[in-house]
Amino acid sequence: MTFTSGAFPLSEVPEGKYRIIEINGGRGFVRRLYYMGLHPNVEISVTACPMGGAVIISLGGTQFGLGRGMASRVLVARSDDRGEAQVAPPFRRLFTLEDYREGQRGRIIGIKGEGKFKKRLLDMGFTRGAEV
Secondary structure, eight states, X not given: OOOOTTOXXXXXXXXXXXXXXXXXXXXXXXXXXXXXXXXXXXEEEEEEOOTTSOEEEEETTEXXXXXXXXXXXXXXXXXOTTSOBSSOOOOOOOOOGGGOOTTOOOBOOOOOOOHHHHHHHHHTTOOTTOBO
């Protein structure tokens, strides 16, 4: 596994303040962490990191644990005194329609699908660049 310069897996860092740089995993994994408030450019505090156990983090006054497997897929960089990450996060998150809630807006960048399904979406106006 290659790491962004200056970024380390959350499972391997000592206690302290960090900024999330990247989350490696599938869409479901990234979404699960996103709903927990964990996504790139968010500052967290690692409050305990016992050897071989869950990593205990604090975010917005709430503490919770991430298992070693999950924590190893979250890359972080130590925050400096101003609370800014030392490594700029190269992040562009792509969402699917199921990620949106009523009233949210987005722009279509592509359609995954084939045959009649894709043709039906195109006929309904779901084309690249259209706002939904």
